[in-house]
Amino acid sequence: MITEHIAKHGQPQTSVRPDVAEAIAQLLELGEQQSDLQPAVRLQIEVLRTIYALPVTVYALSLTTEEVVTRWGTGTPLLHNVSLPIDLVQFRALFQHLAAVTYQHERAQCVADLDPLALAHMLLSGDRQALIHQIQASGCSPEPIITLLRLALLPFLEQVAEQLTPLRTSPDVQRRAPWKHGYCPTCGAWPLLATVHGQEQQRHLHCGMCATTWPAERVWCPFCDTRDHTQLGYLQVEDSPQSIAVCDACHSYLKVHKTLQRLTTPQLLVAEVASIHLDLIALDRGYALPE
Numbered sequence: 503m504i505t506e507h508i509a510k511h512g513q514p515q516t517s518v519r520p521d522v523a524e525a526i527a528q529l530l531e532l533g534e535q536q537s538d539l540q541p542a543v544r545l546q547i548e549v550l551r552t553i554y555a556l557p558v559t560v561y562a563l564s565l566t567t568e569e570v571v572t573r574w575g576t577g578t579p580l581l582h583n584v585s586l587p588i589d590l591v592q593f594r595a596l597f598q599h600l601a602a603v604t605y606q607h608e609r610a611q612c613v614a615d616l617d618p619l620a621l622a623h624m625l626l627s628g629d630r631q632a633l634i635h636q637i638q639a640s641g642c643s644p645e646p647i648i649t650l651l652r653l654a655l656l657p658f659l660e661q662v663a664e665q666l667t668p669l670r671t672s673p674d675v676q677r678r679a680p681w682k683h684g685y686c687p688t689c690g691a692w693p694l695l696a697t698v699h700g701q702e703q704q705r706h707l708h709c710g711m712c713a714t715t716w717p718a719e720r721v722w723c724p725f726c727d728t729r730d731h732t733q734l735g736y737l738q739v740e741d742s743p744q745s746i747a748v749c750d751a752c753h754s755y756l757k758v759h760k761t762l763q764r765l766t767t768p769q770l771l772v773a774e775v776a777s778i779h780l781d782l783i784a785l786d787r788g789y790a791l792p793e
């Protein structure tokens with residue numbers, strides 16, 4: 503079968519990663535349970551299949567403990583202003599392919615004019631104004647393109663972040679420069695969601711761009727840093743293992759998932775779809791995600 507496939511399409515068929523297959527099965531189940539989610543489910547399955555269709559190549563990022571301590575001491579994420587240790591040809595191809603799958607029709611032309619590598623660098627360097635300006639100059643809408651960038655970076659940065667785990671979690675770094683910020687210690691993105699698990703209900707934040715997970719205090723807003731409990735609360739969601747933490751100081755919200763096990767990276771994309779109703783509730787109540 504595989505030989506036949508190679509003969510037909512000129513490239514080997516790759517097997518689906520077990521965690522990707524599991525996430526797709528969960529999405530299909532979600533779509534069956536909630537028919538209004540069907541379009542979002544179908545799109546997310548396409549995204550998962552596309553971003554994990556081919557192997558991705560990443561290179562070693564040489565960072566020393568001292569460099570991590572220096573960066574974190576000034577609140578600087580590890581991938582801020584470094585040349586991305588990923589195969590740039592593969593990344594460009596994945597971005598274009600993902601755009602063709604998810605960003606179709608009349609707007610497709612604007613995508614062809616974008617330089618995904620330059621955009622990724624702006625995104626990772628926190629240069630949001632330049633990023634938005636560049637996207638708009640091509641005639642594309644910033645928000646969907648930034649989502650596309652995040653998703654196309656995910657399979658690469660997931661591996662880069664994984665590679666940096668021993669350094670990030672080393673007792674020396676933890677003692678000298680523990681990460682106390684709401685944005686991702688690896689890539690600088692805001693958290694996609696939070697999880698709580700265990701008897702102590704320990705909260706963790708999860709990055710949707712590099713899949714880094716980092717611990718967070720419960721009475722704390724990761725977006726504006728307030729610890730004022732009178733400004734922090736939850737929106738009630740009936741019959742749901744998910745809740746919405748809200749901050750009245752900066753009017754942002756964070757989706758919180760109760761989990762029994764650690765979420766895999768593909769499951770972050772399942773959780774994103776499974777919690778669309780939380781976004782609607784939060785937006786309806788006047789809260790928003792930070793820029």
Ligand SMILES: [Zn+2]
Nearest residue numbers: 686689709712
């Ligand atoms: Zn990240």
Ligand SMILES: [Zn+2]
Nearest residue numbers: 723726749752
């Ligand atoms: Zn806040």
